[in-house]
Amino acid sequence: MLTALADGEIADDRMREKLQSHLDGCEECRNEYALQLEMKSKVSELEPDAAPPSMITRVMAEISHRQRKRVVWRWSYAYAGAAAIVTVLAVLGGTLFVHPSAPGVYKSLPETAPAPLTLSRPSDANGYGSFAELVVERHEEARELLKVRDEWTPELEQIVQRLSDEEDGESLYKELPEENAEDEGERAAEEE
Amino acid sequence: MALVFSAELMADRDAASTATPLPIEAELVARAKQGDDEAFAQLVSMFQNRVFNFVVARVRHRQQAEDVTQEVLVKAYFSLNKLREPSKFKSWLFSIAHNHLRDLMRRRKLETTDVEECHTEHYVDPDTPEKEMKRQRTRETVWNALVKLKPEQCEILVLCDIEGLSYREIAEIMRVPLGTVQSRIFYARRKLRVILTTELSYLGDEI
DSSP: HHHHHHOOOOOOOOHHHHHHHHHHHHHHHHHHHHHHHHHHHHTOOOOOOOTTHHHHHHHHHHHHHHHHHHHHHHHHHHHHHHHHHHHHHHHHHHHHHTTTTTTTTTTTSOOOOOOOOOOOSSTTTTTTTTTHHHHHHHHHHHHHHHHHHHHHHHHHHHHHHTTTTTTSSSOHHHHHHHHHHHHHHHHHHHHH | OOOOOOOGGGGGHHHHHEEEOOOHHHHHHHHOOOOHHHHHHHHHHHHHHHHHHHHHHHOHHHHHHHHHHHHHHHHHHHHHHGGOOOOGGHHHHHHHHHHHHHHHHTTTTTOOGGGGGGGGOOOOOOOSSSHHHHHHHHHHHHHHHHHHHHHHHHHIIIIIIISSOEEEEEEEEOOOOHHHHHHHHHHHHHHHHHHHHHHHHTTTTTO
16 A cells, blocks of 8 residues: 555545554554655656667568568468369369279279270360260270289289299299209319 | 555546547557558657667667567557557557567567666766766666566566556556556565665665
């Protein structure tokens, strides 16, 4: 309360008088009040420092710099947003029309489309007529590749089986050191 | 002696300090809010020294105090739309400075060098050099003592005794209750007295 009295913060007259009369009879509070007033006076007498004269220029220059930066950032966000929307639409479009990971997606299509594999079949001079046409084209290419794989897989398996056949206990790799041993034996006989 | 400290008892000083804002200040704030940069530049020229003085008491490093002041004023420009009452521009500006300094303290980005670097040499009257020198030395000692206080104590004495703000304005700036403002000022002055007694007696001066 003494601090508020020293700072002129007590508006109520009766309260102020009450405090003053208390101070008259209480040395401890009187000393405390004097200390508060004295320190207030010391700090109030301090001469404030002045900001450099260039402060206004600095502040206004920084403001315009940040405003320019904000505009650039706003455009960057706009571009990034547009790019994100295009990407999402492309991914969604691909997922809705073709889902390669779905089981039997190619088998589910009718067998009555034995068109030969062609690299491009534009319906007009500029390319594919529609997205659906592109999907059908890619589907047929994939079918051709699967057919080739089915034809060659058994033959390849047979070749692999033949090469790694271990029924007679010998492999291509095991024969090599024996041949080398025979060569060395012949060479030794010739030397003798 | 039990006395109740209430906001009602303190109404007068607060009313006096807030009811007399510079009319030009509110007008400039209104213009600046509408995008008038010239009006904001005028506000900067009106308040830059006050903000700088508040900051330099805490930062203790002149160059850094300049940077912090600049940042506070730039922040004020970009937050101007958040200011509801143009008449409270000054205390609003101090609250930005207070929050910015607190953030810097949290991130430990405040340098602490001797305050003597911050304060410029004052004019010395050649007729009474000894007396003037003593006064100047006392002033320097008070500055040094002030910055040795806790940050919130230092800030509160600058706001109350140098800036002449009311307890209510200080409470709004520091976001503390009125009772806390009063007790902080009380203990800050007590601590200041202890530091000054030690330092001035070391210099052979009296308080």
